[in-house]
Amino acid sequence: xxxxxxxxxxxxxxxxxxxxxxxxxxxxxxxxxxxxxxxxxxxxxxxxxxxxxxxxxxxxxxxxxxxxxxxxxxxxxxxxxxxxxxxxxxxxxxxxxxxxxxxxxxxxxxxxxxxxxxxxxxxxxxxxxxxxxxxxxxxxxxxxxxxxxxxxxxxxxxxxxxxxxxxxxxxxxxxxxxxxxxxxxxxxxxxxxxxxxxxxxxxxxxxxxxxxxxxxxxxxxxxxxxxxxxxxxxxxxxxxxxxxxxxxxxxxxxxxxxxxxxxxxxxxxxxxxxxxxxxxxxxxxxxxxxxxxxxxxxxxxxxxxxx
Amino acid sequence: xxxxxxxxxxxxxxxxxxxxxxxxxxxxxxxxxxxxxxxxxxxxxxxxxxxxxxxxxxxxxxxxxxxxxxxxxxxxxxxxxxxxxxxxxxxxxxxxxxxxxxxxxxxxxxxxxxxxxxxxxxxxxxxxxxxxxxxxxxxxxxxxxxxxxxxxxxxxxxxxxxxxxxxxxxxxxxxxxxxxxxxxxxxxxxxxxxxxxxxxxxxxxxxxxxxxxxxxxxxxxxxxxxxxxxxxxxxxxxxxxxxxxxxxxxxxxxxxxxxxxxxxxxxxxxxxxxxxxxxxxx
Numbered sequence: 183x184x185x186x187x188x189x190x191x192x193x194x195x196x197x198x199x200x201x202x203x204x205x206x207x208x209x210x211x212x213x214x215x216x217x218x219x220x221x222x223x224x225x226x227x228x229x230x231x232x233x234x235x236x237x238x239x240x241x242x243x244x245x246x247x248x249x250x251x252x253x254x255x256x257x258x259x260x261x262x263x264x265x266x267x268x269x270x271x272x273x274x275x276x277x278x279x280x281x282x283x284x285x286x287x288x289x290x291x292x293x294x295x296x297x298x299x300x301x302x303x304x305x306x307x308x309x310x311x312x313x314x315x316x317x318x319x320x321x322x323x324x325x326x327x328x329x330x331x332x333x334x335x336x337x338x339x340x341x342x343x344x345x346x347x348x349x350x351x352x353x354x355x356x357x358x359x360x361x362x363x364x365x366x367x368x369x370x371x372x373x374x375x376x377x378x379x380x381x382x383x384x385x386x387x388x389x390x391x392x393x394x395x396x397x398x399x400x401x402x403x404x405x406x407x408x409x410x411x412x413x414x415x416x417x418x419x420x421x422x423x424x425x426x427x428x429x430x431x432x433x434x435x436x437x438x439x440x441x442x443x444x445x446x447x448x449x450x451x452x453x454x455x456x457x458x459x460x461x462x463x464x465x466x467x468x469x470x471x472x473x474x475x476x477x478x479x480x481x482x483x484x485x486x487x488x489x
Numbered sequence: 490x491x492x493x494x495x496x497x498x499x500x501x502x503x504x505x506x507x508x509x510x511x512x513x514x515x516x517x518x519x520x521x522x523x524x525x526x527x528x529x530x531x532x533x534x535x536x537x538x539x540x541x542x543x544x545x546x547x548x549x550x551x552x553x554x555x556x557x558x559x560x561x562x563x564x565x566x567x568x569x570x571x572x573x574x575x576x577x578x579x580x581x582x583x584x585x586x587x588x589x590x591x592x593x594x595x596x597x598x599x600x601x602x603x604x605x606x607x608x609x610x611x612x613x614x615x616x617x618x619x620x621x622x623x624x625x626x627x628x629x630x631x632x633x634x635x636x637x638x639x640x641x642x643x644x645x646x647x648x649x650x651x652x653x654x655x656x657x658x659x660x661x662x663x664x665x666x667x668x669x670x671x672x673x674x675x676x677x678x679x680x681x682x683x684x685x686x687x688x689x690x691x692x693x694x695x696x697x698x699x700x701x702x703x704x705x706x707x708x709x710x711x712x713x714x715x716x717x718x719x720x721x722x723x724x725x726x727x728x729x730x731x732x733x734x735x736x737x738x739x740x741x742x743x744x745x746x747x748x749x750x751x752x753x754x755x756x757x758x759x760x761x762x763x764x765x766x767x768x769x770x771x
Contacts, residue, residue, distance in 0.1 A: 210725035214749065217497040218723075230727070236490060238732070238744040241765030243718045245728035247546055252720065259727045259744055261490035269492050394765040402546055455547060455721040456538075457500055457589075 187472035188479035189465065191225075193446050194371040194424045195346050196308055198280065200225040201441060201480055202465045205428050205451035206284040206310060206350065207231065207256065211270050212277060215458045222278030223462055225447060228374075229266075229274070231286035231312040234295050236262035241394040246383050251402030251430075252452055253383055255395030258286055258315060263296045267303040280307035282348065286315060290338035297342035307346070311339050311370075314352030314377035316399045326352035326377070329364035336368025348426065351375040353405075358412055359419050366423065374426035374449065375416070376409045402452040406430030410439050417444020417485055432460060434467020444485040493724055493749045499524040500589040502540060505580045506562060512642045515568045515612060516578045517554065523561030525590045529553055531620035532714060532753040535590035536722035537565070539576045548589065549573040550719045550748075552616035552691075554645065566615040566644060592722050593752050596620050596712055599687040603710075604630040606678055607654075608671050608700055610692020611637060614645045616714055617691050618652070625653040632657060632678060636671035636692065640664040672699040679707050687711065688756075701756040711756035717747045724749035732763040 189200035203226040204212070212227045221227060239259030246253050261269070274281045283306040287293040293311065300306050313325035313335055325331040332349065340347050349365045351358060353376035362373060378399025383392040391397070409429025417425060427445030431437050432453035440448045453460040468480060477483065503520040511517045525535060536548035555564040569578045577586065596616075599605055605628045607617045614635055624631050631654045637643045638661045649656045658666030659674055667674050671692075679686055688711040690700040697713050704711035720728040730744035733754060742760055745751070 208726060210727065211492070212725075213492055213494050214724035216494055218495065236743070239727065239730055241763070242731070243765065244730065245547075245718050245720045245726065250546065252546060254720075254726070254728065256727050256730075259490075259730055265490065273492065452546070455726055458721070458723060458725060459500065 187469055187477060188481070189469060190479075191446050191481050191484070193426070196280065198225040198447060200465050201447040201468070202437065202461050203228055203282070203426065203447060203449040204454060204461055205449035206312065208451040208454045209458070211274065213270065213273050216277065219458050219462070223465065224279045225465070226280040226282050226307065227274070227277065228282040228310055228449065229284050230260050231258050231284040231315065232260050232263050232266045232296050232300070233258060233286050234263055234292050236260065236265065243392060243394050246392040248381070248383055248400065249404060251400050251404035252455075253381055253393060253398040253400055254378065255393045255398035257395060263299045267299055271300070271303050271305050275305040281305060282308045282310050284310040284312050284350070285339065286312040290335050293335050294338040294342040297339045301343035301345060309339060309343055309345050309347050310374060311336060311347060311349040314350050316352070316354065316378055316380045316397070324352045324354060326350070326361060327355050329360045332361050333364035333368045336365050336370050340369030346371040348372045348374055350377050352377050353408065353412060354380050358416055362416060362420055362423065372424040372426065372446075373416070374428065376405070376412055376429050379405055401429070403430040403432065406436060406439070410443055413440055413445050414443035414487070421485070431464065434464050434471055437464050437468060438471060438483065441480065441483050442485070442487050444487070446484055490743060495592070495723060495749060498590055498592055498723065500587065501525065503586045503588045505582055505584045505586060507582060508580055511566075512644060514642070515566060515644060518565045518567055518577065518580060519562050520565060520586055520588065521562050522588055525588065526556045526561045526563050527558045529556050529563070529591035530595040531616055531623050532595035533591040533593045534616070534722070534752060535588045536592060536719070537577065537586050537588040538573065539580060540585035540587050542576065544576070545573040547573070547720050548722060549577070550722055552619070554615040554618045555622065555648070556619065566612055568612040589722065593748055594750065596689055596753050598624070599628060599710070600685065602629060602684065604628065604682070604684050604686045605632070606675065606686050606688045607631070607633040608675055608688060608690040608692070608696070609633060609635045610671060610696040611642070612644065613692030613714070617689060618645045618648055620689060621649055621654050622652050629684065631655070634659055634671040634674050634678065636660075636696070638662065670696070672696060672703060675700065676703055676707070679703070679709055690714070698761050701759060701761065704756050712753050713756050713759060714752045715747050715754060715759070717752070719748055722748045732760040734758045734760055
């Protein structure tokens, strides 16, 4: 057995140094904390979602705690694709880690526009397609809850780039399999799941919603068992499709639940708010687990659930 | 929305050295955190939690009332407001906090020969006390209007007087000092004397909104430390964004994160009417 176990994983066409990423919207652009966190150790960095025009996002309050979780209604605040490509992408190229750019829009044309601009600028390792933000409902519905819309949006992104295309799935559905089928028809290379659960919290003294956007997305440890079940179901239904699992990952143990269920990679999200170094401790914890179990590589664990 | 990279901050285990109750619901807690104690400046904050039994999922942002850089310690003024703060208020010497900092921006120093008028509401007096220690000696006059519901809840009086400030206590029930709200006294204070003045305010959001109205009417320079729901405190979640006007009079505004572009803002840049129904922290 080698000194250090092999943490690298093959996510479709992407080779990652380790299976631990940061989830879109939970790490800004990574550059905010680059003086304190060694970004080059991350398996990948997934950016906040970029839209064609700058978005200011929702009024306050945007975040509220719930039991073992948080609700957020940030509302996709971002500088817009022009400023992103000009001011952020050059610095992102210097981080030494694969940058997966999350793209969003109100319709297929907007998704395609952002993808094209990012593809043209160069520097991104893949495109994550945010079809599942519960806080932006201009269309009245999350794209990711409708197979037909999913297929068309993924196809629009697919035709705008040669980079790997990774739709981010909403858990606010009864059955994810038709959504994945639609995404595959649209040309997806892998899928990330789950985005947040549509939820709300009420201030009973004021008799008002706690959030400025009324409803928001639930994340954190509370959702992990549901997310793990969803990854497990999809991995069984689509054994050849690479999956990035997320939902309440705060420790290596949490990450391993997803990997053993069938995820090739995982993302840390809410836990970054407690400590942005969390992904690094998860990486170290996975290495320790492999040594303890005398395993050579983390990829042996992918989908290794014993039934 | 410009790219902001934070200067290096520490996340450190900070042993509790002392915990004194200073009012019915506030505690002055001294912790050891050498890097933060050496580098924190007035206006900046820390994100904190207890090391054990931390049921809430998020850190709590708070300001240090005082730093002792040579000893490597910080004095935190913590008001019991909910689950998180309660866990900190019952800490005993030997317990540990985990704190990240220093975070955020600092108060700007006034122009030469300018009097400083500090307006403190409740536990908002904490960062203003640290500011006062920076201003006294560099400012011809430092007055601090300290507001509280009642005499027992006035905070930091002796410390401010010892620092060399003129302390003007204001209580809502009139049990000590001036009766009413510190903002009522502010207009009077600003009208006195010939020297230019600069106002610094920290306290509940309704108080800050009133301060901003007063300084706009009297055209006095003013900085405000805002209170807003925060999650990460380090600029990655975009949870604490507030609408901030550009400084160039163009009318342009955008949402800026209070944890990286604030929590100190110039009063004239805060667009309170765009903030949202409930701007303050829980």
